[in-house]
Amino acid sequence: MSTQGQIKILKAVIRRAELREEQQRITESDNPDWDRWSEIEDEIEASKQEED
Structure with missing residues (x-):
């Protein structure tokens, strides 16, 4: 994994x-x-989906 990927x-x-x-x-x-x-729970779930 690249450094930029790790930072993200x-x-x-x-x-x-x-x-x-x-x-x-x-x-x-x-x-x-x-x-x-x-709303926060939705934000957390959305951020998890972005990682996949």
Whole structure:
């Protein structure tokens, strides 16, 4: 795998981790925004599909 390919995958992994952290904050919130939580889940799934 090329260095550029590895960088692309690492960026995607970092982005998914950031999105998971946002989901965690939503879950722990006193007034959770479940619509945003679902949007994040869709973003995560889309990023996984791009890697394939």
